[in-house]
Amino acid sequence: MRFRSYAELTPADLSALLPLVSEPKPLRKGRFLQHEGDRSTAVFLLLEGWTASSMSVADGARQLVKVHLAGDLVGLPGLPVTAAPDSVVALTDIVFSRVDMDAMGDLFVQSPRVAALLFLISQEERLMLMDRLTIMGQRDTAGRLAAFLLQLHARLRRQDPSIGETLRCPLTQANFADLIGATDVHTSRVVTQLRKRKVLSWSRNEIVIHNRTALRELAGLPERVVARNQPWLPKSE
Amino acid sequence: MRFRSYAELTPADLSALLPLVSEPKPLRKGRFLQHEGDRSTAVFLLLEGWTASSMSVADGARQLVKVHLAGDLVGLPGLPVTAAPDSVVALTDIVFSRVDMDAMGDLFVQSPRVAALLFLISQEERLMLMDRLTIMGQRDTAGRLAAFLLQLHARLRRQDPSIGETLRCPLTQANFADLIGATDVHTSRVVTQLRKRKVLSWSRNEIVIHNRTALRELAGLPERVVARNQPWLPKSE
DNA sequence: CGTGCACTTGACAGCTGTCAATGCCGGTGG
DNA sequence: CCACCGGCATTGACAGCTGTCAAGTGCACG
Numbered sequence: 001m002r003f004r005s006y007a008e009l010t011p012a013d014l015s016a017l018l019p020l021v022s023e024p025k026p027l028r029k030g031r032f033l034q035h036e037g038d039r040s041t042a043v044f045l046l047l048e049g050w051t052a053s054s055m056s057v058a059d060g061a062r063q064l065v066k067v068h069l070a071g072d073l074v075g076l077p078g079l080p081v082t083a084a085p086d087s088v089v090a091l092t093d094i095v096f097s098r099v100d101m102d103a104m105g106d107l108f109v110q111s112p113r114v115a116a117l118l119f120l121i122s123q124e125e126r127l128m129l130m131d132r133l134t135i136m137g138q139r140d141t142a143g144r145l146a147a148f149l150l151q152l153h154a155r156l157r158r159q160d161p162s163i164g165e166t167l168r169c170p171l172t173q174a175n176f177a178d179l180i181g182a183t184d185v186h187t188s189r190v191v192t193q194l195r196k197r198k199v200l201s202w203s204r205n206e207i208v209i210h211n212r213t214a215l216r217e218l219a220g221l222p223e224r225v226v227a228r229n230q231p232w233l234p235k236s237e
Numbered sequence: 238m239r240f241r242s243y244a245e246l247t248p249a250d251l252s253a254l255l256p257l258v259s260e261p262k263p264l265r266k267g268r269f270l271q272h273e274g275d276r277s278t279a280v281f282l283l284l285e286g287w288t289a290s291s292m293s294v295a296d297g298a299r300q301l302v303k304v305h306l307a308g309d310l311v312g313l314p315g316l317p318v319t320a321a322p323d324s325v326v327a328l329t330d331i332v333f334s335r336v337d338m339d340a341m342g343d344l345f346v347q348s349p350r351v352a353a354l355l356f357l358i359s360q361e362e363r364l365m366l367m368d369r370l371t372i373m374g375q376r377d378t379a380g381r382l383a384a385f386l387l388q389l390h391a392r393l394r395r396q397d398p399s400i401g402e403t404l405r406c407p408l409t410q411a412n413f414a415d416l417i418g419a420t421d422v423h424t425s426r427v428v429t430q431l432r433k434r435k436v437l438s439w440s441r442n443e444i445v446i447h448n449r450t451a452l453r454e455l456a457g458l459p460e461r462v463v464a465r466n467q468p469w470l471p472k473s474e
Numbered sequence: 475c476g477t478g479c480a481c482t483t484g485a486c487a488g489c490t491g492t493c494a495a496t497g498c499c500g501g502t503g504g
Numbered sequence: 505c506c507a508c509c510g511g512c513a514t515t516g517a518c519a520g521c522t523g524t525c526a527a528g529t530g531c532a533c534g
Contacts (some may be wrong), residue, residue, distance in 0.1 A: 058457035063371040105469035114347035129366035134300040137418025181374025220295035231341035
């Protein structure tokens, strides 16, 4: 669970979270959780698997805005608007649950601490988007790819520290291209170069980082360090 | 105030907000509210004027991540991390106030409704970043400029509907270049083209939109419509 | 063994960055 | 009142990264 990154959860906190989720439902790879333009601004909790949210522009091109991992809340940015801004597609077979918004309202009343943690997580999402925006504006394709790999690796490693420098993921090179705003062709060329320079190895579903320093230099952004247990957070109960 | 975009504020709501802000302080144009890397992760409320937050990458290039207007909270994305991720510079003479984080914690306890509104505003910020990310990945400089102008105009118009199609702002073309990830030289060329096509006029501090449809097409993203008075929001009191 | 998806490679064009010089305008000082 | 100055914007020439089109390879799966 994302919450634990910021503070310990008491039993009371955990029970406050329970009403948010209903029964888990499965969905096949390739199916959509939501389409852009949908009137229902639903929120989901991803329980297993990978999803991606994408936004498409006039000429049909699409940008992958975010990759969701198990434990991530999906759809929050659609909350303030009347139509879903992004499509959410399952990159693998997944298990998800719908989040009841009335329960979300109650959460703010009954568990200020958990609400504050949810707030913190949203700020972290903002920061990740700011980083990606900066990278997109200032770095070439190699730098963009490096930055995204580092960000994704950090997220995966938070879930499972035992992965070391290995990144197992269902994303294709075309997916990475959509994530960093490049074409699949050019992304392939860049990957080939990074392989030649022994920065990483990259086979179908497994990427291994060999030279993290080189990736950091390509990316050009500092690592973000999470601040845990902030003193201003409301106490549990 | 941003909050009013989403719901009416009762007197109780307003009084819940008061402890957040201390005495207003002025700051000269060009001075910094915060530097990237600062250990203090402070939050500010901008009361008058314009600020911009920027992130710089290894080679010295910098990306303007966001332009803040009066009423905006500044520094929230720095909350989850130990060092300030962005620098905040005053684009004009400004008046600001520091936000007391303990009061922020109390806000979650004592006014769930206002906390939920703060949460909604953060989701809106996320959405704006997602839009900008998509634009950066998928559109050329003309499209990026168009999209940013539309987004900025919508924000200004929310504050003051009487501005019509005119956009008065202290941003230079070099600022716009940093905002959309282009060089000042190329931005100037694109502005010249848009002028020739009678899409807009652009003089030092005043931009007038003549053909909004053309801008929308260049941008390639739909307009976002705010959903007010959502039923799940906690009631006041 | 055939089919489809993912990836690779080559050739070429175009958008955009870089370098450099010039023009414009408001503010300052003589 | 006029000359100078600095910030901002414009224009030209050229190189380079990246997109596009197209063909080909390799691997997984039925």
